[in-house]
Amino acid sequence: MRCGDAVDPGTDRTALAIRHVAFEDLGILAPLLVDRGYCVRYLDAGVDELSEAAVVGADLLVVLGGPIGVGDAARYPFVGQELRTIAARLAQRKPTLGICLGAQLIAAALGASVTPTGRIEIGYAPITLTQSGRSGALALLGGTPVLHWHGDQFEIPAGTVRMAETPGYPNQAFAGPNVLGLQFHLEADHTQIERWLVGHAHELAVHRIDPRSVRADARAHGPELAVRAGKIFGTWLTQLDRAALHSTTGPEGAHSTSSWR
Incomplete structure (x- = not known):
């Protein structure tokens, strides 16, 4: 749904996605948002203006992944502006989801350290949930492998709770x-994994990762992961709706996403 296409425009909610490369898009999340009445807009970082009014004004912000890092602001000046607009939104406690680079940007905007590790984690592999993770919607993953594609790491921001880890990356969520x-x-939509393999071909070659293995794992794990990921995102979106509904009853209702913590 494009913004303004709803039958009743007065009921539209806007989901704004900041995209860093075209193939790392909302994937399976896009139809879930449309089904819940959101009109979905993309802003392409480095091309579109990341104005504070647009970023803060959206009902939901999703900050997507990409092959740059928080520390690349000198080479990619839009990163600094992106951090500032994300920080302005977070200061208002407005619903915000970050994925990979997006999570790192949110962590940095909240004052947490984000650093390169000198190693990579690419491909399908399971995560281990913390006690907090096991008590929330991430528990719906079970042992299903997820798609990893990162080399930087974030510290857990103040006011949030660590949810998951892997052997090489203690802070995964x-x-x-x-x-x-x-x-x-x-x-990530496993049926579109070829876009990732082509877009990241150089990185795969540098790290001697065979795209055929990632392609095979996408076929093996992607369908089940899509089902479980849909339920996880759906649970989070439902909790946001409940928090918004209860926010008019007092300050406690405004922060009722604690079941994720």
Whole structure:
């Protein structure tokens, strides 16, 4: 649904996605948002203006992944503006989801350290949930492998709770009031994995990762992961709706996403 296409425009909710490369899009999350009455808009970082009014004004912000890092602001000046607009939104406790680079940007905007690790984690592999993760919607993953594609790491921001880890990356997810950060890619559409393999061909070659193995794992794990990821995103979106509904009853209702923590 494009913004303004709804039968009743007065009921539209806007989901704004900041995209860094064309093939790392909302994936399976896009139809879920449309089904819930959101009109979906993309802003392409480095091309479109990331104005504070647009970023803060959206009902939901999703910050997507990409092959740059938080520390690349000198080479990619839009990163600094992106951090500032995300920070302005988070200061208002407005619903915000970050995936991979997006989670790192949210962590940095909340004052947490984000650093390169000198290694990579690429391909399908399971995550281990913390006690907080096991008590929330991420538990719906079970043991299903998720898609990893990162080399940087974030510390857990103040006011959020660590949800998941892997052997090489102790901080894979965090959650707080109206905010969720995922280092891994629950949103990726496994039927479109070829776009990732072509777009990241150089990185795969440098790290001697055979695209055929990632392609095979996408076929093996992608369908089940899509079902589970849809339920996880659906649960989070439902919790946001409940928090918004209860926010008119007092300050406690405004932060009722604690079941993710």
